[in-house]
Amino acid sequence: MLQMSSRSIQYLKGVGAAKAVQLAKLGIFTVGDLLEYYPRRYEDRSQIKLINQVTDGAVDTVQGSILAVEDIKPRRGLTITKAVLKDASGVANIVWFNQPFIKKKLVLSSKLIVTGKIKRKFGQIEIANPEFETADRSEVINTGRIVPIYSVNEVITQKFLRNLLQQIAVRNEVSAAENLPSDIVVKYELMSRNDALINIHFPESFESLQKARKRLVFEELYIIQCGLGFLKKHNKKIGSGIKHAPDGKLVKAVQAALPFKLTADQAQVLKEIKADMEDLTPMQRLLQGDVGSGKTVIAAIAMAKTVENGYQCAMMAPTEILAEQHYQTIKMLLDAQGVKIAVLTGSLNRSARDKLLDQIRTTQVDIIIGTHALIQEDVQFQNLGLVITDEQHRFGVKQRAKLQDKGVRPDILVMTATPIPRTMALTIYGDLDVSTIRQLPPGRKPIKTFLRGSDKRQKIYEFVVNEVKKGRQAYIVCPLIEDSETIESKSAVELYEQLSVSVFANIRCGLIHGKLRPQEKDEVMAAFYSGHIQILVATTVIEVGVNVPNATIIVIEGADRFGLAQLHQLRGRIGRGEYQSYCILISENKNQDTLERLEIMEKTTDGFRLAEEDLKLRGPGQFFGTRQHGLPDLKIADIIHDIDILLEARQAALDTISRPEMSGLLLKLLKGHFRENFMEMLNS
Numbered sequence: 001m002l003q004m005s006s007r008s009i010q011y012l013k014g015v016g017a018a019k020a021v022q023l024a025k026l027g028i029f030t031v032g033d034l035l036e037y038y039p040r041r042y043e044d045r046s047q048i049k050l051i052n053q054v055t056d057g058a059v060d061t062v063q064g065s066i067l068a069v070e071d072i073k074p075r076r077g078l079t080i081t082k083a084v085l086k087d088a089s090g091v092a093n094i095v096w097f098n099q100p101f102i103k104k105k106l107v108l109s110s111k112l113i114v115t116g117k118i119k120r121k122f123g124q125i126e127i128a129n130p131e132f133e134t135a136d137r138s139e140v141i142n143t144g145r146i147v148p149i150y151s152v153n154e155v156i157t158q159k160f161l162r163n164l165l166q167q168i169a170v171r172n173e174v175s176a177a178e179n180l181p182s183d184i185v186v187k188y189e190l191m192s193r194n195d196a197l198i199n200i201h202f203p204e205s206f207e208s209l210q211k212a213r214k215r216l217v218f219e220e221l222y223i224i225q226c227g228l229g230f231l232k233k234h235n236k237k238i239g240s241g242i243k244h245a246p247d248g249k250l251v252k253a254v255q256a257a258l259p260f261k262l263t264a265d266q267a268q269v270l271k272e273i274k275a276d277m278e279d280l281t282p283m284q285r286l287l288q289g290d291v292g293s294g295k296t297v298i299a300a301i302a303m304a305k306t307v308e309n310g311y312q313c314a315m316m317a318p319t320e321i322l323a324e325q326h327y328q329t330i331k332m333l334l335d336a337q338g339v340k341i342a343v344l345t346g347s348l349n350r351s352a353r354d355k356l357l358d359q360i361r362t363t364q365v366d367i368i369i370g371t372h373a374l375i376q377e378d379v380q381f382q383n384l385g386l387v388i389t390d391e392q393h394r395f396g397v398k399q400r401a402k403l404q405d406k407g408v409r410p411d412i413l414v415m416t417a418t419p420i421p422r423t424m425a426l427t428i429y430g431d432l433d434v435s436t437i438r439q440l441p442p443g444r445k446p447i448k449t450f451l452r453g454s455d456k457r458q459k460i461y462e463f464v465v466n467e468v469k470k471g472r473q474a475y476i477v478c479p480l481i482e483d484s485e486t487i488e489s490k491s492a493v494e495l496y497e498q499l500s501v502s503v504f505a506n507i508r509c510g511l512i513h514g515k516l517r518p519q520e521k522d523e524v525m526a527a528f529y530s531g532h533i534q535i536l537v538a539t540t541v542i543e544v545g546v547n548v549p550n551a552t553i554i555v556i557e558g559a560d561r562f563g564l565a566q567l568h569q570l571r572g573r574i575g576r577g578e579y580q581s582y583c584i585l586i587s588e589n590k591n592q593d594t595l596e597r598l599e600i601m602e603k604t605t606d607g608f609r610l611a612e613e614d615l616k617l618r619g620p621g622q623f624f625g626t627r628q629h630g631l632p633d634l635k636i637a638d639i640i641h642d643i644d645i646l647l648e649a650r651q652a653a654l655d656t657i658s659r660p661e662m663s664g665l666l667l668k669l670l671k672g673h674f675r676e677n678f679m680e681m682l683n684s
């Protein structure tokens with residue numbers, strides 16, 4: 001079966017070059033791909049009803065013999081094929097429209113199973129365009145049973161796919177080799193791989209379908225957890241990292257100088273981080289906390305600890321604006337203690353960059369904050385002790401690894417502000433330990449969110465003007481234009497030009513978008529931070545991390561174009577200070593689903609709930625990023641609902657990893673599923 005899996009799909013009867021091209025469009029190239037092309041759903045056509053018991057309007061399955069067949073041509077261009085089907089209870093008329101080839105398949109007095117929508121009228125029963133199958137064939141696959149329904153295209157039909165699958169899964173009786181360790185199969189009472197593959201396509205019962213699904217979901221998650229666990233073990237190599245000393249003068253001074261008291265959650269995560277750092281095993285930790293929960297200060301203290309121990313730190317952020325902002329914040333916290341901090345982004349000119357790289361090499365700077373510019377070849381550290389990445393899942397495992405490779409097993413801290421469901425965290429960040437900040441700093445007033453149509457725009461602007469007159473600041477966010485920063489920037493320019501001479505004529509407005517030069521962006525942001533700019537018209541470049549506590553209003557135009565997680569990030573720009581803040585979502589979209597989605601924003605400010613809703617609505621593809629992480633795609637597991645199976649699979653994976661004699665089998669399993677970029681890391 002293993003060799004069988006890698007065979008071209010053209011090996012199967014009925015697949016020529018043309019069909020192969022169409023199958024390729026569905027991602028099916030080999031027999032193995034086909035076997036793992038799981039049904040989208042199932043229809044229960046197993047309950048065969050008597051003809052006189054069918055229900056008007058329902059989809060029912062009946063079985064009988066063919067009494068009569070005829071083609072009728074009531075007018076030009078219309079052919080109706082009509083068959084009369086009889087069972088012990090009565091007769092039904094089966095009709096097909098414009099499918100003249102059907103007649104040839106209907107042999108008088110042969111047995112037929114038919115599934116379709118029932119129409120009862122004038123005492124007659126009619127079933128139009130049903131699925132049907134000759135009943136006396138030995139393997140019934142299209143009806144009369146639980147039938148798989150696949151995602152198909154115009155050329156590849158349900159029947160065609162079922163036929164192919166029947167060739168490999170049923171008729172040839174080929175067996176798919178077991179790929180999980182036998183003790184795991186026994187311990188978790190898993191169906192064998194072969195039975196699971198047959199039953200996932202042609203289940204004998206709903207019970208066997210459920211067992212088959214569980215087995216395949218388990219397998220998928222187990223393999224991922226094995227990979228991540230193996231990577232974690234590989235990275236940890238007990239005893240080989242940097243052992244930071246207990247807190248000394250610098251850390252104590254930084255903490256004493258904080259303008260606020262750490263929240264209980266902050267204190268707890270800091271304790272976890274310090275414990276990791278003081279251990280010889282390299283830290284591999286994820287710090288998660290909603291926007292504004294105060295992660296940056298934790299990062300700053302961790303950096304102080306590294307500097308105090310004579311090492312350098314690197315902190316990587318996804319955007320220049322954010323890198324710049326982190327730089328300012330960290331500087332404020334550490335500058336007074338004599339720590340040398342620098343920022344490295346793509347916008348430094350050649351000579352400034354050369355000079356900085358030299359300073360980094362010779363340890364004249366302790367902390368470097370930057371964008372992915374940090375991972376370039378020529379950025380070399382003398383003694384990198386701590387690597388922090390602040391990400392919105394934007395960096396893959398590989399990019400993180402590149403930065404950490406600039407040191408010798410430095411401690412790693414990954415920060416994320418996008419709360420993600422536990423299943424997903426265990427998957428994307430399965431190679432990390434997790435610390436969570438759940439509470440926001442005290443005294444924050446919950447943001448008030450309103451969803452409004454564009455007819456209210458004038459009123460909204462007046463409200464903005466009022467708040468600004470009270471001394472507050474505001475963001476006006478332009479609609480998201482997917483894939484075109486140019487068009488998006490242009491629309492921001494237009495909105496700015498329009499607003500700054502009309503409703504906001506007497507207010508100091510600013511404009512920021514992706515097409516500005518870095519220097520210009522810096523100037524605009526500096527003016528907004530200082531309060532000189534009162535209203536900032538912006539694209540999503542402000543999405544991440546920007547922190548201006550005096551900004552209390554965010555108006556988001558075309559809100560329906562954003563995902564919930566993204567709206568939550570944008571909303572996180574306000575409510576960062578002592579004032580009541582307002583988020584106003586403007587949308588002209590009247591689609592019921594869209595409105596419901598946006599109304600969730602009005603109801604909750606809980607980022608975790610929003611992320612989960614977003615995931616349910618848009619599917620995991622949007623922010624799962626399996627590819628960039630080098631992980632296998634999920635073909636059957638449901639990242640939200642399969643948490644129980646995930647926990648089992650994770651435990652099983654941990655068991656396997658802990659047994660050295662399993663490592664040969666394990667590596668083979670990983671090689672067959674993980675992408676190259678992931679496997680490379682295991683070899684580094």
Ligand code: ADP
Pocket residue numbers: 260261262263266289290291292293294295296297417441442545547549576
């Ligand atoms: P995050 O990075 O998690 O989004 P920040 O670190 O930017 O959050 O913190 C948001 C704001 O809250 C900052 O202005 C910060 O100074 C402030 N802050 C952080 N911790 C506390 C605290 N314990 N008490 C009061 N304010 C805090």
Ligand code: MG
Pocket residue numbers: 292295296545
């Ligand atoms: Mg932050």
